[in-house]
Amino acid sequence: MNLKIALLGGDGVGPEVLAQAVKCLQSVEVTFNHHFTFSPALVGATAIDQTGNPLPDETLEICKNSNAVLFGAIGDPKYDNDPIAKVRPEQGLLKLRKELGLFSNIRPVRVYPSLIDRSPLKKEIISGVDFTIYRELTGGIYFGEKKLNEKGTVASDLCEYSEKEISRMAHLAFKAAKNRRKKVTLIDKANVLETSRLWRKVVTRIGESYPEIELDFLFVDNAAMQMILNPAQFDVILTNNMFGDIISDEASVITGSIGLLASASVGTDFAMFEPIHGSYPQATGLDIANPIAAILSAAMLIEHHGLNEEAQAIYMAVENAIINNVVTSDLNPDSRFGTDYVGNYIANSIV
Amino acid sequence: MNLKIALLGGDGVGPEVLAQAVKCLQSVEVTFNHHFTFSPALVGATAIDQTGNPLPDETLEICKNSNAVLFGAIGDPKYDNDPIAKVRPEQGLLKLRKELGLFSNIRPVRVYPSLIDRSPLKKEIISGVDFTIYRELTGGIYFGEKKLNEKGTVASDLCEYSEKEISRMAHLAFKAAKNRRKKVTLIDKANVLETSRLWRKVVTRIGESYPEIELDFLFVDNAAMQMILNPAQFDVILTNNMFGDIISDEASVITGSIGLLASASVGTDFAMFEPIHGSYPQATGLDIANPIAAILSAAMLIEHHGLNEEAQAIYMAVENAIINNVVTSDLNPDSRFGTDYVGNYIANSIV
């Protein structure tokens, strides 16, 4: 198979971890006889520094002309505490999601038995945890109208959802549950928010056409507790953009390191794959960032294009590295292994 | 001292746990020679069932004529999954907050050494945790304009904040930090939301007049992780209404039981005290709900009115019950003790 892959390393450790993912994909090319073309492009703070624009037109063009986008990370502290910055790295990511129509963000959370002791949570609580979060990604308060009055004393953000935006997400979640443990949990705040009530209404109605799937509801505050008290109860979680951002980052701690979690952002025409961790600026260039999330993102990418056996080979190479303790220091404080070493080790064990 | 206390038991286990708090206050009356008058009033689903209104005028009147409100819990599942219900129990609570101007919600989170093993988190992580959350309570997306188009296919909620709403909260948080470990962490989503950028701007400016206080910023998604990875880093957390709802419920799991946490909702003229747990409808009438959160809420109430020694006596009586394992089954699965027994035990050890 030929695949054109846009490589958007972005900021901080993004490019470093993406480099490891590329090695693994190259290993897949050789082992399974495929042909992948990689097109690097600028995004985020790096793109602002070089072009003034967090998502240059050229980058968007490259993405649209590729079969998939592999994304690193975004964000730079120099913009974070500047409330009046007009251009921000995150705008690049948000615009990319919108322009490519990537309306669903899919984040699998699974505990590796050999890493169970790395979790801040007790073993009894997390053993067997295996769920997937479906987060709406191009609507809600992220993209609603933003206002600041002239004096700069009153600000607002509008959270808006349409039936259509909700129903396409709901179908994805119910379909995913069919191949899993057959349970969907909608996380919302229907006791306060009008948008949440619309989510509940639409999801309930669509749920009727999936009679084999159990549909459960949790208020987001309760969900934030349940995620820690009893995460094994979840199978497929469905939620809006803002709640999904919070709940999925919270969920990432269960596994022991956010450096293990990959995500897919999928729309009708395009798909993008990225680690869920951020740009981790303090680690940039230190060869300490965990490359596994980026490598697993690459696996999700080829799986998305039907290369199941090849994706399995990556998953197994990752498990092999974990079992043999060839991991970065986030997973083993005594580790002597850096980003590059772990990346090579995994790439070399793809067979 | 004479205090008039409005008693709003509300729904589910609310009235049961409040009854234990009243016993403790009565014990304080006798021991310390004060005079408390209790005025019960209806609120929530119970109030809807009896009057059609989740916050009857009479209840509001009673609250306004009291020195403080002691609140139980609110919410009934029969309303939760009914997206088109016109009247909801939660409206009673929200209206009460608004009418009494209770703009700040203060939630202390502290780990009891003798309960450290009850937490789902590992001991190393939670030992020494002691922070307080300052959540804005009468603004933001909770109270912004809500819309649903005629066809019922598009819904929206407006999140709005003014400089004034933010600055009065910021002052409270900085003042609290002065008497604590001198650190304020603002939780927001300034990389996406206009309102969060206004929060960051205003809080940063106000922080300049508290030079001895360290001011830190965390994006809410990262905060949801840090709460589990390293909660000991927090001293005073400052955040908006929606993020505060999520983060404080998440934080409650650290202590091992949400049944331990009390909160104060304070405005310029009025103050209300309530457990942070919900109405726990499945437990209603079973004599199993933990009364400690309600009892600690009563302690916060009298402390608010300057009865420090008296509040200390309640805190000590609660610790005594915990140390002697006279607790409900949420804290000890083998417990033989019910709500009422634990309430009596604590009330009787107030000396």
Ligand SMILES: CC(C)[C@H](C(=O)O)[C@@H](O)C(=O)O
């Ligand atoms: C960088 C930021 C805008 C982004 C988001 O909030 O969506 C990130 O936190 C994520 O979850 O991908």
Ligand SMILES: CC(C)[C@H](C(=O)O)[C@@H](O)C(=O)O
């Ligand atoms: C009952 C509900 C409206 C309320 C809220 O969201 O504020 C509750 O969760 C709380 O935190 O007090």
